[in-house]
Amino acid sequence: MQELHISVRNLVEFIFRAGDIDNRAGKLASAEAMMEGSRIHRKIQKSMDTSYQAEVPLKIEWKANDYVLVVEGRADGIAYGKFQPDLPAATESVLQPEMEFAAEIPPEEEISFIDEIKGVYRNVAAMEQPVYVHKAQAMCYAYIYAKQNRLERIGVQMTYCNLDTEEIRYFREIYTFETLTVWFGHLIEDYRKWADWQIAWKKQRQESIHGLEFPFPYREGQKKLVADVYRTILRGKNLFIEASTGVGKTISTIFPAVKAVGEGLADRIFYLTAKTITATVAKETFALLEEQGYRAKVIQITAKEKLCLCEEMDCNPVNCPYAKGHFDRVNDAVFDLLQKSNLFTREEVLAQAKEYQVCPFEMSLDVATWADNIVCDYNYVFDPNVYLKRFFQEGIKGDYLFLVDEAHNLVDRSREMYSADLYKEDVLAVKRIMKAHSRTICRILDKCNKAMLEMKRECEHYQILDSVGTLTFHLMRLASQMDEFLEKPREFPEKKTVLDFYFALRNFLNIYDLVDDHYVIYSQMTEEGQFRIRLFCVDPSVNLQKCIDKSNSTIFFSATLLPIGYYKRLLSTDEDNYAIYAQSTFAQTQRLLAFGRDVSTKYTRRNRKEYEKIADYIGAVTEAQQGNYMVFFPSYRLMQDVYEVFAGKAADSCEILMQHSNMKEHEREAFLEEFEKERQGTLVAFCVMGGIFGEGIDLKNDRLIGAIIVGTGLPQVSDEREILKNYYDERGLSGFDYAFRYPGMNKVLQAAGRVIRTSEDRGVILLLDERFLQREYGALFPREWEKRSVCGLPQLREEVSRFWSDVREEL
Template sequence: MEFIFRSGDISDSSSGTLSREAMNAGSRIHRKLQKRAGSHYNSEVPLRYTEELGGHLITVEGRADGIIDRCGGEQEEPGDIDDGFDMAEGYAVDFHDSDVLIDEIKGIYRNLDDMESPQRVHVAQAMCYAYIYSKENNYSWIDVRISYVNLDSEKEKFFRRRYSFGYLEKWFRSMMAELCKWIDLVEKHQLMRNQSISDMEFPFEYRKGQKEMALYVYRAIEQEKHLYVQAPTGIGKTMAAVYPSIKSMVQGHVSKIFYLTAKTIAHTVSRNAVELLEDRGLRLKTVILTAKEKICCQEQVDCNPAVCPYAEGHFDRVNDALYDVVLHETVVDRDVVIRYAQAHRVCPFELSLDVSLFADMVICDYNYVFDPRASLKRFFAAEGGKPGDYVFLVDEAHNLVDRASSMYSAEIVKEDFLELKKLTAQYGGRMARHIGSCNRELLTMKKEIPEEGYRVLSSIAPLHLKLLSLHEAIQLFLEEHRQIPERKEVLNFYFNLTSFLNIAEMMDENYVVYDEIRDDGRFVVRLYCVKPAVNIRNCLDKGLATVFFSATILPVRYYMEMLSDCPEDRAIYIPSPFSAENRKIMIANDVTTRYTNRNEAMYRNIYSYIERVISARPGNYMVFFPSYAMLEKVHVLTEELPESLGVEVIAQEQYMTESDRESFLRAFEEKDNVLALCIMGGIFSEGIDLTGDRLIGAIIVGPGLPQVCTERKLMMDYFDSRTTADEKEAASDRNGFRYAYQYPGINKVFQAAGRVIRTETDQGIILLIDERFATRRYTELFPVEWNDSVICNMQNVDGILEQFWDYKSKEI
């Protein structure tokens, strides 16, 4: 019913509901109305009907909120019968004058005074129950009532109609015919898809390590396990993950694949893999989800139906648009969605989400599965029950730790309350009082902040209660003020508050709650998710199996603990297929980049290493720095590079547009003597593919430790407090330091180093500048392939470089 009979507008405030709060309130309202209905009222009545139609055996079932039946199987002649489906003249009634009645109860936040008729989908749901019950009992007529209750005020409004069985049967047949149209569309595609998968072979010869990875992925899906894969760039990780996942569809293990990425640019890789298989006969439906801000047809994103023609009446037209897309397209990307959305005048973002229902593969950002604010509720909202037949392929999985921590954290800012109060002062009322109450509570908390500028809180119960009251007040305010100029700002505050309250319900021992006065003077209360594994695992439980894969997921135990923390999870390490003779890894142990040792002499030492490297062999190089401050210091020194070297120096800037990034990378295509100064962990340290002589060296300055901040301190304390005595004695560093600083830092190093060798014929050098890289606490984290790294210093680096490049020249 929800799918076939949806209608009306997209609401700009539809995502601001506290899901658990709304469910609990709805259940309470149901129980209240059912309890007072009297002895003839039967609650939660299961109804089920099965028939064969169009070659399908279809079962329609549900649970009616309430049924009154005073007939006992003997029904008198009906009064007036209203066979009209138009409910525009709805009216409030008492149900005691009905001999047979189906009651459908809906708890909503909408202002009931504005409702002139019930929603079409609610009527359809009740009519479906009415048809089944009438058929079971051989009744010639039946009453249907839609009972609306406002979840805040508990005000009630009722709509009732009487239907003949003949009309209900005609309506039911029409509904079933519409349903069969969609079932036929799906089944026809699945038959073609499965046949094409059965005939599908791997699109090229397996590379070294690729077949092994594909086999492990297939087994993980078959056994419904989570798998972590550390595999070097160049073996074809994407195809090794996608191919066995698609093959599992025809075996009946998998109904849908979610290919999850951290960055939009990574969508291209997975899309190319699918299209390569389609060129060889595969019939697959794939949708690539694009963020609302990037796919909206309007100049500004505003989902208010009063100002957006695509939001107004969207649900009246969307099924025609959806059928059109699914019938005619195989790969549905941003351009395809916009074309159909404009043709049918529907919201392109919502249309793309609907297409995902019919897609075999959904390529999207992490947040569509893991973020409670943005996850695809149509797949993942149900609590408990059987998981879906979904496989999650998590690309560049090393990015998920920080992303997930952010997804499951939330904060409120005191100054935002003051801004909201000023913004809505002219309207006064209940909301203004609750804003003032919350602000006073925050002010009290702010006065208790110690000199350190932050403190860990054991509870925020008083504030939490005030925020809940404010949330209800804002809901009412938004219902009463639909056209005010301040609506967008109020909505933004409302959504953030909703997120904060929802995260507060999720908190467990993996959270730290703290308040802080930030450097800009703002006072913040933050719910910080230190370890997101439990929340991520709850999402993974919605599917069958997950494959986390990356070229840099070391140490794998750290990622396994942070992302799923399940003893049954498995991990494999795919060795690099590339010859170690094609690259040289050097560690400069006569330079330290520790913050306390940073001075002009250190910067000059770094510059000296850069000059020696590019002098040994002309070509394109990247230098990765831990901060813009250090980059700028060394950038100034590169002005001393001899003109005879003919080097062009380019530097990454803090705020680069898309065209700036393209221009930066184009230099490696068009020139053969470029020195690029970049930021470790930045946009150029991963996701770019400079093969051949487009890049012949990477110089990495420092171990990439994150900057010291409140949350890194809290993370360090969190894991230190959970380190056992035996672990403390065995470890050279505290677990807290490793988890908060060392592991995230070394991953940035691995990512930067991975820019150099991308294919079997690539050649190049990797220079790690910092004496810490030569210590055991870092070398024990190195990939197996780095066991041939050499120590260098100012005295021998020239010789090492010369020997390597001379050897490669003779080989050529």
């Protein structure tokens, strides 16, 4: 008989949630509390006497007609307490070593207690009763334990602990087994329609997978790649794939993952992306499989601000009609949507949210709970502030597969996720605001400011710190006081500033708990004249591995994962991860790969003469064949300098576009639409390497026939890059490679990969910087770059002319 598993926590949170979405009060800290919760759990558990059992696994099976519903979880604690009928409803204490369970009570009756511990950032002394969803969790465990041990009565204790002060408050109740039996029966009955639907849908999904075939004729090497992905999942391992354009990475990872689900090796696929365009390709691939008979629910999680139905995003019942009563209606909205569609579009989500008057973003997260395939940004799995807690909360290892697209992006993205900043100027700004609201908070802010001022006096530019001294103590007190202040809904003009600071403060403290030898703490005077303390996650591998461990298997893939050892080291701590290189299926004759031998983009060589030389090389490529070209630069400054020279030389012979910083979405779309237009002449677009047009865009056939890459893409010298360099030098690795060369070459390879996208494409790739001819850079070239020309300007003109002549003959 088929089993359907659900955790106690997910069950009660799903069934009993009610009311409004409200960002105004103490609920703000619930997500952050989860990060600290496991620490305080362990501390409380260790402080109990020997009769206390911690982390007790409990499970019960509820048989339906054709399946078994398994409700399972871990009780925080079980112990024998002593119950007296006139016991007060709550007891308060501060955490002490060797605590007895609850408090000393004269014996009248021995009774087992289920202890449910909740770490919170609110004033526990002000709590009048436990949160019902929390108590319901404990009641589930109480029912299971009482049933298994044939107990007529059992106690439930809610232990609330303030995570800053460690003050504790207890709430206790005694239940008869008969009462809990009736209550639990109603709970299961409320969940029954969801369980019935899930079993029926899963059966349909599995049957559809069994007959599913690969939707295309296999390209050379593709069948092996598909088999390698499946074999990795079968073995429960992780895989790094360096696969150049044309291999078909998306279908070659999604198809074997789907087949693995069909074989019971996993139950849900997370397709993780860095950019919207790659998410679109993933959705199209799932849609293609649906055309082949595959049945699965697929949703792409869109950012909250892009789904918000209000003019201004303010998530509370006063300012948003969709927030008011959201939890009273959302379950009906989700169940209805699940019956309507399989591939949930953004338009469908918005229409459903309007019909049921619920928040579209929150509803989409609930839909994801029932989806088979979730397409989303890296953040929703890896970011400690954003990750999907319903899937990845502490202690849960899901039946998941992670497919990480464009995985090279995850290095810098994860460094940012696990780093945190605190600015002295923000402390002072909030202090000015809080003068009218709380003297206590102002005093603590003043102490924080003085502690930062001492560090500022010792920091001329930036300074590596062993620790942040007493600042952390003041910040913890500040956070506790701000929790209490924000507990009550209050409105004042500068509230958003206070809330932004509060979230930054909480993030700083949470990240501080993660700091180890993979971090560097430093103070810095920024270019804007601000002073900040930064917790910089230099090596994110440990933090990422904790997330990876929540999957059955993780597949990292990209067209640019060279050198593979660099990415294996920074994205995972496992020593036995697999790695493969998928050979390009494109013929080397499809493109001309050339290197200019006498060009430099070094700062010491940047002058008018060098810009003119670069412009002449660009002209040698773009004048040989009419079409669309992109020219990539390592910085906006160099792009602007060369643009001015090139525009003067080629103003009459071609159209010229130039990317500018902070382009809005409609501007990006308009920029790319220029490549779709039919034109008689030539279009030359100046872009920045590593930017929005440097990777992820897919201009097939004659939409792009050439890319000129100016410079090695090395990141600009900065304090942080210098810190990275020194960190890896100290560990016996090449700091320059880790901080500069590897990230730079990744941008180069990504830009070069824009040209040949299909077997019909033909084009020219020109790299301009004499450093490309050095052995250290040549070692980073992909295998398919074996055939390449090194030439000066006259020879390049001949090479390009000959290439296009050969293409015309071929056609």
